[in-house]
Amino acid sequence: MQERQLTPLDRLLAGANNALRTIAAPAGHPARKNPAGDIDETDLSDKQKTHAAGLMRVNHAGEVAAQALYQGHAMVARDPNIEQQMQRAANEEFDHLAWCEQRLTELGSRPSVLSPIWYSGAFAIGAASGILGDKWSLGFIAETEKQVCAHLESHLEELPDNDDKSRAIVTQMRDEEEEHGENAIEAGAAELPAPLQRLMKLTAKVMTNTAYRL
Ligand SMILES: [Fe+2]
Ligand SMILES: [Fe+2]
Numbered sequence: 001m002q003e004r005q006l007t008p009l010d011r012l013l014a015g016a017n018n019a020l021r022t023i024a025a026p027a028g029h030p031a032r033k034n035p036a037g038d039i040d041e042t043d044l045s046d047k048q049k050t051h052a053a054g055l056m057r058v059n060h061a062g063e064v065a066a067q068a069l070y071q072g073h074a075m076v077a078r079d080p081n082i083e084q085q086m087q088r089a090a091n092e093e094f095d096h097l098a099w100c101e102q103r104l105t106e107l108g109s110r111p112s113v114l115s116p117i118w119y120s121g122a123f124a125i126g127a128a129s130g131i132l133g134d135k136w137s138l139g140f141i142a143e144t145e146k147q148v149c150a151h152l153e154s155h156l157e158e159l160p161d162n163d164d165k166s167r168a169i170v171t172q173m174r175d176e177e178e179e180h181g182e183n184a185i186e187a188g189a190a191e192l193p194a195p196l197q198r199l200m201k202l203t204a205k206v207m208t209n210t211a212y213r214l
Pocket of ligand 1: 063066092093096173177
């Protein structure tokens with residue numbers, strides 16, 4: 001059967017649909033099983049729960065941004081293989097988003113109220129770097145995933161020792177972000193200039209500090 005070519009309007013509608021399902025909790029069913037699904041809940045004090053929820057809210061906000069970045073990149077990617085690769089990564093990021101949301105509910109909390117801001121900012125950055133060409137867009141993804149991995153590592157240090165459920169989710173996310181970064185490098189990512197890397201770190205810091213509380 002011949003595949004139908006997507007028109008710009010199809011893409012726009014698909015993009016709007018994705019934005020809505022990302023921002024509006026509940027995100028819906030993840031395609032893959034939650035890595036914390038078979039793990040028993042442990043006894044956490046109120047203080048530990050609040051801290052774990054803050055960290056998982058930051059991770060959820062990161063996944064909102066990841067959705068937007070990959071969708072933004074996919075929309076302007078020139079090479080159809082790269083577009084597909086980004087779409088595949090976006091699907092995995094959607095599972096991460098749903099797992100984080102599930103964990104937030106279990107911890108008696110909720111996602112960041114600023115999700116629409118995280119989404120629109122990241123979408124604009126994704127599309128803008130994509131317009132510069134695939135190698136820069138891939139470079140942006142490789143650097144983002146590298147920074148995200150480092151950040152998830154720090155959360156593994158910070159999460160309460162006995163919060164096995166959050167740890168299982170963050171561990172699988174870290175492994176998959178690492179893979180996304182490697183795939184981007186293999187596909188021809190350019191290394192971003194150091195000042196831009198620093199700017200990205202600064203932006204991420206503002207976002208993580210805010211999403212922990214809001
Ligand atoms: Fe992710
Ligand atoms: Fe990723």
